[in-house]
Amino acid sequence: MPASQPIDIPDAKKRGKKKKRCRATDSFSGRFEDVYQLQEDVLGEGAHARVQTCVNLITNQEYIIEKQPGHIRSRVFREVEMLYQCQGHRLHPEPHTQAAAL
Numbered sequence: 001m002p003a004s005q006p007i008d009i010p011d012a013k014k015r016g017k018k019k020k021r022c023r024a025t026d027s028f029s030g031r032f033e034d035v036y037q038l039q040e041d042v043l044g045e046g047a048h049a050r051v052q053t054c055v056n057l058i059t060n061q062e063y064i065i066e067k068q069p070g071h072i073r074s075r076v077f078r079e080v081e082m083l084y085q086c087q088g089h090r091l092h093p094e095p096h097t098q099a100a101a102l
Contacts, residue, residue, distance in 0.1 A: 036063070 036054040044051040049068045056063065068076065 036065075038065075 035058065036056055039053040039055065042050055042052055043064065049066045051064060051066055054063050054065050055061070
């Protein structure tokens with residue numbers, strides 16, 4: 001039976017620290033109107049918000065936004081942070097079963 005080779009274990013102090021994730025509030029500077037141009041078309045409207053398109057003035061890329069009038073800034077950033085944390089999660093569709101009619 002051949003002898004196994006020793007494994008190099010890095011020093012605990014040299015182990016990589018977790019990289020701090022960028023928050024949505026860290027990357028935003030300036031006003032919305034300085035970066036995006038709001039389009040006139042309304043894609044949808046609900047009880048508390050309106051969905052519209054906007055165009056990034058720097059990259060010319062089109063985005064969809066949810067416009068919530070009357071909401072405080074901290075509540076909006078909390079929703080953005082929650083959506084940011086959900087990035088990368090995959091949804092697994094499950095088949096729907098219908099109950100037989102009696």
